[in-house]
Amino acid sequence: MTLPFDSRILDAVAKRERQGLTRSIRTIEAGNTPSLSYQAKTLTNFSSNDYLGLAADKQLSLEWQRGIDLYGNGSGASPLVTGFSKAHANLESSLCDWLGFERAILFGSGFSANQALLFSLLKEGDLLVQDKLNHASLMEAGMFCPATMKRFRHNDVEHLKRILTKSALVVTEGVFSMDGDISPLADIQKLTTLHSWLMVDDAHGLGVLGSEGRGSCDFAEVKPDILVVTFGKALGLSGAAIMCCENLGDYLAQFAKHHMYSTAMPPSLAYAITQSIERVRIQEWRRDKLNELQCEYHQCFSFLNGYVDTRTPIKPLLFGDNIDILHISKELAERGFWLTAIRPPTVAKGSARLRVTLTANHTIEQVRKLAKSIEIAMDKVV
Ligand SMILES: Cc1ncc(COP(=O)(O)O)c(C=O)c1O
Numbered sequence: 001m002t003l004p005f006d007s008r009i010l011d012a013v014a015k016r017e018r019q020g021l022t023r024s025i026r027t028i029e030a031g032n033t034p035s036l037s038y039q040a041k042t043l044t045n046f047s048s049n050d051y052l053g054l055a056a057d058k059q060l061s062l063e064w065q066r067g068i069d070l071y072g073n074g075s076g077a078s079p080l081v082t083g084f085s086k087a088h089a090n091l092e093s094s095l096c097d098w099l100g101f102e103r104a105i106l107f108g109s110g111f112s113a114n115q116a117l118l119f120s121l122l123k124e125g126d127l128l129v130q131d132k133l134n135h136a137s138l139m140e141a142g143m144f145c146p147a148t149m150k151r152f153r154h155n156d157v158e159h160l161k162r163i164l165t166k167s168a169l170v171v172t173e174g175v176f177s178m179d180g181d182i183s184p185l186a187d188i189q190k191l192t193t194l195h196s197w198l199m200v201d202d203a204h205g206l207g208v209l210g211s212e213g214r215g216s217c218d219f220a221e222v223k224p225d226i227l228v229v230t231f232g233k234a235l236g237l238s239g240a241a242i243m244c245c246e247n248l249g250d251y252l253a254q255f256a257k258h259h260m261y262s263t264a265m266p267p268s269l270a271y272a273i274t275q276s277i278e279r280v281r282i283q284e285w286r287r288d289k290l291n292e293l294q295c296e297y298h299q300c301f302s303f304l305n306g307y308v309d310t311r312t313p314i315k316p317l318l319f320g321d322n323i324d325i326l327h328i329s330k331e332l333a334e335r336g337f338w339l340t341a342i343r344p345p346t347v348a349k350g351s352a353r354l355r356v357t358l359t360a361n362h363t364i365e366q367v368r369k370l371a372k373s374i375e376i377a378m379d380k381v382v
Pocket residue numbers: 108109110111112114135137173177201203204230231232238239240
């Protein structure tokens with residue numbers, strides 16, 4: 001018997017195919033280094049989020065192994081049962097000390113931290129206001145939570161002001177993941193200070209911006225009410241935390257289901273994240289190197305069609321058309337570069353792009369070669 005699920009699945013996949021939007025999972029060796037291997041080819045990787053080059057850092061691997069020696073393998077339970085160890089407590093203290101918050105609540109991923117916050121805090125009759133380009137985890141939770149959700153035009157503070165007709169939870173990313181631009185946090189906070197809460201998801205700003213890599217909020221001299229930080233990007237590992245005040249921390253520990261009913265992250269991972277934070281804070285040379293690469297990128301790319309000037313290691317090249325971009329990405333792979341084509345629905349219709357990301361482990365020469373290859377690929381395809 002054919003159930004409605006069968007046709008639903010087949011139709012949806014076929015539609016994606018027709019639109020040129022099919023995604024595929026590819027098995028990659030060493031996707032966390034500047035050179036990766038795929039199908040026996042070595043390609044320079046400009047698509048990771050490993051901004052500070054810590055994901056394959058050998059010293060950090062040794063720290064993680066030490067964490068396993070100290071704490072064993074899995075956490076064995078959710079945090080409220082027996083899964084919360086000294087390693088988790090140390091990580092929370094280290095985050096609070098670094099980022100200047102009273103509490104840190106740990107999660108297995110940034111996706112679950114964002115959803116846990118919106119689902120546990122918001123009730124019917126509340127107003128949730130989000131930047132239009134916020135991450136899918138925030139948008140999806142906003143659609144399914146009982147609050148009324150409104151979206152303001154990307155980084156448009158005047159539009160936000162018009163929408164903010166009553167107390168609300170205002171949510172923005174610090175650095176936007178697909179555009180690499182920075183939210184006008186200081187201006188947003190002026191609107192939220194008295195009657196609303198400001199929540200910033202700083203997945204892509206942490207480690208990269210601000211003093212000791214404290215992120216977008218430090219960079220903008222803003223302290224939001226809620227800060228979500230993730231460990232899978234500049235920190236080179238995985239997991240996330242919600243940074244907040246004592247009262248909200250107590251509340252989340254009672255009501256954030258993704259925290260309460262999910263196995264705590266392995267204690268060895270919590271230990272490794274704590275060590276990674278130490279490196280991010282003191283190894284300024286990683287941010288200096290990124291800045292150097294960014295200057296080179298600007299020199300080499302600013303005359304290209306689709307170039308966008310950003311202050312972060314996320315560098316979009318906007319093309320708009322879903323088909324051309326796949327051809328360009330394939331042509332670049334032939335020339336030894338891995339650059340993922342980013343297409344709708346990840347980004348808005350008509351704004352398909354190549355998303356170049358720089359990491360502290362790239363070389364100036366690699367950036368120069370990429371620029372030359374993109375120019376040739378664009379001439380061939382466009
Ligand atoms: C802005 C933003 N928030 C949250 C997440 C989710 O974080 P995680 O990968 O830890 O689930 C991502 C991941 O891509 C992101 O870009």
